[in-house]
Amino acid sequence: MTETITIGADALLRLKELLQNRAFSKVAVLVDENTAIHCYPQVKPYLPEHHLIQIKSGETHKTLQTCEYIWQRMTELNLDRWSVLVNLGGGVIGDMGGFCAALFKRGLYFVQVPTTLLAQVDASVGGKTGIDFHGLKNHLGVYKEPVAVFIHPGFLQTLPQREIKSGYAEIIKHWLIADGDMFEQQRTIGLLTEDWEELIRHSVEIKSAVVEADPLEGGYRKVLNFGHTVGHAVESYLIEKPDRALLHGEAIAIGMLCETYLSVKKGLLSQDALDKIETFLVSVYEKVPLTEDDIQTISRLSLQDKKNTGATINCTLLEKIGHAVYDQPITLQEIQESLRYYQLL
């Protein structure tokens, strides 16, 4: 784990120390209407003099238009290259705040203070920043490391159960790609766990180790994309349908089911492993009904995935529980077949 990630009850205190010691010229805090109410009051006592920038919450606002507003506020506040932006929120705030900071005057400092389980175990680690563009997830972005990441598990108490489940999907993904023993141990406990801090620490360790080995995703880092080829397409498709929109982890849970199915179909994984993963995921996540029309459109969307080479869809699959292989070519038809499998569960 890189030294710049602090996890635990002392995270906010460490944030305070950093902001004191580094003598940034100005401090701005990016929040949305939820974190402004539920998280900012907890953080405020630890902050020096600062300015607030508030945006609307949700993936639908992770756009160039919102960035324009943030950049306008940063300009009004006269932030310079020695200022720092504190991103207080979930994945959208972290990804978009990092993106805005990375570009403003060719690079401002930024700090991640993730407030959702999803952002704590995934988005805040690894230096990817970005926004959506014309409905395509993280279509624009840069690699840029924050000055530091502060993970305060206390924020989880402010989260609805649906948000917890969404983050839990990325935790499960980390077990499936890198730690089969942990999967075995945890699948009987599930969401009844009493030690989120330990689960977060374990997940961050896995992700950090992968990112450190391959920061710019030349190869190995792609193991983290397990569940994301189909998952991103499902998420992009349903985000346009207000009543059916999924949280990121909910879509990734579907993606993991489909891609586990494909792992078996490709002869990489045993049927027994599929049964175990299927039983566990179905026990945690409600089934999302998809029509044949939905399936057609979702599979076509997966062609736009950043990880593809030309017309070939590159997917990360499982070889066993705890070990993933990347760059596995799959066809549009196979994606459709996996979604039909999911429909029949």
Next chain:
Amino acid sequence: MTETITIGADALLRLKELLQNRAFSKVAVLVDENTAIHCYPQVKPYLPEHHLIQIKSGETHKTLQTCEYIWQRMTELNLDRWSVLVNLGGGVIGDMGGFCAALFKRGLYFVQVPTTLLAQVDASVGGKTGIDFHGLKNHLGVYKEPVAVFIHPGFLQTLPQREIKSGYAEIIKHWLIADGDMFEQQRTIGLLTEDWEELIRHSVEIKSAVVEADPLEGGYRKVLNFGHTVGHAVESYLIEKPDRALLHGEAIAIGMLCETYLSVKKGLLSQDALDKIETFLVSVYEKVPLTEDDIQTISRLSLQDKKNTGATINCTLLEKIGHAVYDQPITLQEIQESLRYYQLL
């Protein structure tokens, strides 16, 4: 000089070889309506199968809105991370094309083929990409190196004399900050030079050496900002006034006069050196009339400069002809005084 910069009559042939050897998945060429007519026909025979993306020329289009159009076209063309964008144009095309490539899917390859003297001796070298934002020059950007730069001096024959003079200002700047002998030798020849290729090579060598020593502008690279504190402010101010808009180098020539004056005022430079520089610059560049109102607004604009720390304006000044010093604090009043000096020339 980095190995990736090719200067000379064989530049287009080298471009052809690169595009053949690297086997990019797709090739897109960014042009504006001028380079589409005057430069693209010269380059086309050297290109493999490719797509054209055409935008409107000029600094007023170096905006987020134009980027949105470019990203939309890149999405339609299904460019992936193994595609390359060839930026065929002046500084606007190079800066904005590099910016768009750096952000699309977190980074596409790009190649610079600068077609103006200004872009050949300055913008294409050094890895700065960017766009203007709300009238502020290069307010958004990232550092990102192109795969290679191809400088074909033949393009200069397509340029109006005003464009040549604009690029010449950056050449003069390179002499003033790094090579006093060259200034002495060239100031009597001026625009009558018969060897642009040699002048370009010399300028690129100076810029490359500075950038190599300090790629992210932690310190020394700031010597390249000589003339740019006042120059950028003049340029930003006049760009809003259609009949008075200056080319970049024309504004930098004014900036160099003002900042040479300030170098003397600060006791760094001799009056004799100012006289020499003044005589030369006035012989090349027409005087631009500025009212007292203009001077007030321009000096306030210089407060937004990216190079400032809080309220202090940091300027690069000359210690002698051929040697610059950076991070020299100057006041709003001194900027006004220097602009009044310019008015009295």
